[in-house]
Amino acid sequence: MNKKIGIVFVLLLTIPLALSGCTKGNKTTVNNSLNGVWYEIFVRSFADSNNDGIGDINGIIDKLDYLNDNDPSTDDDLGINGIWLMPINPSPSYHGYDITDYYDINPDYGTLDDFQRLLEEAHKRNIKVIMDLVLNHSSSQHPWFTEAVNDENSDYRSYYDIMPEDAEGYKFDMQIWGHNAWNKIGNNYYYAIFWDGMPDFNYNSQALRDEMIKVATYWLEKGVDGFRIDAVPHIFGLGELPENEDYDSKTKDWWQEFDTALRKVKPDYYLVGEIWEANEKRAVYASNFDTSFNFDLSGEGILGMVKFERDFGRRNNGLIQELDMNYSAINKYSDNFIDAPFLSNHDTQRAMDFLDGDLTNMKLATSIYMTLPGNPFIYYGEELGMKGNKPDEYIREPFIWGDSYQTTWKPLDSNKDALSVIKQEEEKDTLLDYYRKIIRLRQNNNALMSGELVGIETISSKVVAYERKYEDETLIVVHNLYSNKIKIDKKELEKDYELGEVLFSNPQQPLIEDNTIELPGKCSIIFKVK
CATH class of the missing domain: 3.90.400.10 (Oligo-1,6-glucosidase; Domain 2)
Structure with a gap:
């Protein structure tokens, strides 16, 4: 959510988790229509097709093969499964979260015909498309x-x-x-909970509720695969109602009405929620949304683990303990919820910025969130190591192509020295290359894409280990958060299985002796089991 003021991100000590597919305790089945890796695009910054300095829909179309060329034999695309477009409706602002027309396309970005072509071209490549739907408020100029x-x-x-x-x-x-x-x-x-230029809608009005369902239906019938919903918990915000009314129940009732209506239009549409709240409140909406973003894993979560070299909560196996604690919270409301881990997005400090430009740490953080359950979301430019911190414009700078598609609506203040796509494709061991490899690894292994998560306790709080299990496939994932090598007893990882070959390792292979495993510093390793 774009706000006039920054939000102070507080590290919460509970992390919600729901596995990709259907979760019940630690059980998982697969919903292949929703599984995948997603890519968030700020259209203004992504790709400029007409040299006006502003990214546009046709630019995205021209660059779809960068995202996924639908050819498994190639390795020069990211291999993502879906894209989330930040607001594409007409708006007086650069960011678009204050909409003036819910039934049209921002003329800076193109036309309805252009958007229709984007949907067609994306679907040819098996890329799903969801659009940002801002239903809490409009522009004051609407x-x-x-x-x-x-x-x-x-x-x-x-x-x-x-x-x-x-x-x-x-x-x-x-x-x-x-x-x-x-x-x-x-x-x-x-x-207007966010600022006076964004007056909130009144969801006590049935006429308004019907209008918003009409808006969503309009876009589903055009072919979008779903929506990312902005500001989910704020439909009835603090102070919006008289003091004796139940804000949360009224908000949840609306989302149930909304989802029920849209399932009749497109039963398999994908609904993703922005619920920037503590886990217990996020869990409440699990029955209304397929997915919501796991804000606790971003920022000080995974990035903090990597930067400060300690497991989540500063205790052995802390990350997995926190994840397990949240099964019960989610399962109170849903048994088919999909988690959405991410490192950063359009409202938060970019991951590489948080990590002070450390490429090794960035690869380790990527390995962690790309091997957890759910549908991971990549913020555009994250795979290039783009930097940026508040104010928001510096988090949303132009994507760096290194060719004529480069947008110029804003100078590259935070990314003057960042390597372009072209440069990274010319060099070895780049972050872009790493993203391509780790996504392919995930896509080619059901255990990583859709498997259940089972924690493995280790002696060291510098080591995070877990199993990913799907049917007869089991992988053991190990991350050394420490800068130096660590020796662990082989039996710590062989609780239920005997270790087999190393499926993946970065930055180098572990040294495996009779009873010990020597883990290189800042490494991620995935073992098959015998």
């Missing part, structure tokens, strides 16, 4: 809102939270994230 505030008899008046200044039960002076949640306009107040 015709619905301008009419609503200027005409109290307008049909659109009920679409927004517009209250007379003497209305009882409301805290018109409430501050959220350092700004007023209610904004004075004439003799009324309107509610």
